Amino acid sequence: MGFWHFLFVRAALFYLVHAAFLGTLFYLFPGLAGPFRPSHVHAGLVGFFLQMVMGVAYWRMPRPGGLRQDRLEGLTFALLNAGLLLRLSLEPFFLTGHEGLRPWLALSGALQLLATLVFAFAMNQRVVTADMLRKMREARERRGR
Secondary structure, eight states, X not given: OOHHHHHHHHHHHHHHHHHHHHHHHHHHOGGGHHHHHHHHHHIIIIIIIIHHHHHHHHHHSOOXXXXXXXXXXXXXHHHHHHXXXXXXXXXXXXXXXXXXXXXXXXXXXHHHHHHHHHHHHHHHHHOOOHHHHHHHHHHHHHHHO
């Protein structure tokens, strides 16, 4: 497991615990449910689930021709977590009437969108058919001769 894969999985586990903690707090302090429920859901779905999928996909999906994507992995991680942390820290205040935070929340969404676009670009390079992979190997062998 590489450095970025490790960070994706560790961050995903952090967000899993965060989401579970918030969910528990809702029963102890019901007044928190209103402003924190969207953050709770976002931490679980994006922070845990999506981040785990991205980390494992970068780690385990085949790399045709020895493809290295360290920069794309790091960029995906940085964009996703910057956007997610921005949203999780500001959204509860926005939902309690702080309208001035809207541009920052839009930025958080844009960062997460960019992360998914980088991820989709990287995965698109890895998704090849067996026939395409065979042709890539044949072309590499011809160049090597």
